[in-house]
Amino acid sequence: MTSILTNVAANSALQTLRSINDNLEQAQNRVSSGYRVSEAADNVAYWSISTTMNSDNKALMAASDALGVGAAKVDTAYSTMESAINVVDEIKAKLVTANEDSTDKEQIQLEITKLQEQLSSIAQGASFSGENWMVAGDQTIGTVVDGFIRTEDGVAVTTASYDIASNALFDTIDDGVGTGGLLGDVMDIALTAATTDDELDDYLTVVETALSSLTDAGAALGALTTRIDLQTAYAATLSDAIEEGVSRLVDADMEEESAKLSALQTQQQLAIQSLSIANSSAENILSLFQQ
Structure with a gap:
């Protein structure tokens, strides 16, 4: 029909x-x-997962940027620590030279004074982004962001710490002169024509103690640098894995x-x-x- x-x-x-x-x-x-899933209407479950993971990935990239800032702070402190060790080595050499009876101890002290001034100078200049871990002041612990994790309760940023109070070169620097800290006793070294061999031995002990403490502090910074480097590499790998996982869901x-x-x-x-x-x-x- x-x-x-x-x-x-x-x-x-x-x-x-x-x-x-x-x-x-x-x-x-x-x-x-x-995209095969570009909005919730395409696939609610996949869209929800991808949105959450993309948000986490952005936070992870922000944490990676913060890691870069932290690495710069640690590198600045480590470079300063190495310089301080070199200067203290020079002071040690001058004290060994002063053990010779024929040397002019007052002239050697002139050189040591310049080296002491150098120690104060490098500590004062060890600042990055307004932070100086080499001069303690009111600081006790220095922290750097080293990761981003998702927990059952939400998200969290993880940090690594450095004991500034115990490892700073100086507690304070007043009028360009450092006091306290790992190098406070080194700054008190003062040779005169009347300085005895026993006093020189005491000064050498002070220098050796300072070198040992500086080495320990440098090791702590080196370990922190290693941790940051490993976390930076891991963050990059994790970010790639998240992107690939999201891609399988929505691309x-x-x-x-x-x-x-x-x-x-x-x-x-x-x-x-x-x-x-x-x-x-x-x-x-x-x-x-x-x-």
Whole structure:
């Protein structure tokens, strides 16, 4: 039965064309955006996971940037510690020279004084981003960000610490002269013509003690540097893993989508042709009324 009021074939062809157009639009969006899950409506579970992981990854990258700042602070402190060790070595050499009876101890003290001034100078200059771990002042612990983790209660930033109070070169620097700290006793070395061998031995003991303490402090900084370097490498690896995991969930398979797009374009053309045929069937009724 053919009706001029209701074209069942055309309605069916139209529904098919609408469905194909919807699928074609979806495929085109995937090809143009590169995502198969770009919004919650596409896949609620995958969209939720990817949104959370992308947020975590951004926080991880921020933590990596903070690691860079921390590494710079530690490197500054470590370079200062190495310089201080070299200067104290020089003071030690001058004291050994002063053990010779023929030497002028007062002249040697002039050189030691310059070296003591150098110690104060390098400690005062060991500042990065407003922090100086070599002059304790009111500081007790120095901290640097070394990671970002997700826990059952949410997210957290982890830090590594450095004992400034115990490892600073000086407690304070007043008028360019350092006092207290690891080098406070070294700054008290003062040779005169009357300095005895026993006093020189005591000064050498002071220097050896300072060198031992400086070495321990340098080792602590070196360990902190190693930790930061390892965490930086891990953060980069973890970030790549997160990106790859999210990609598996939401990225479109471009080869598959390309094949689908070509097929849907062909289906669209056939559906349009089918609709055209269905619409033209009603026109055939006219031939029944022709003489």
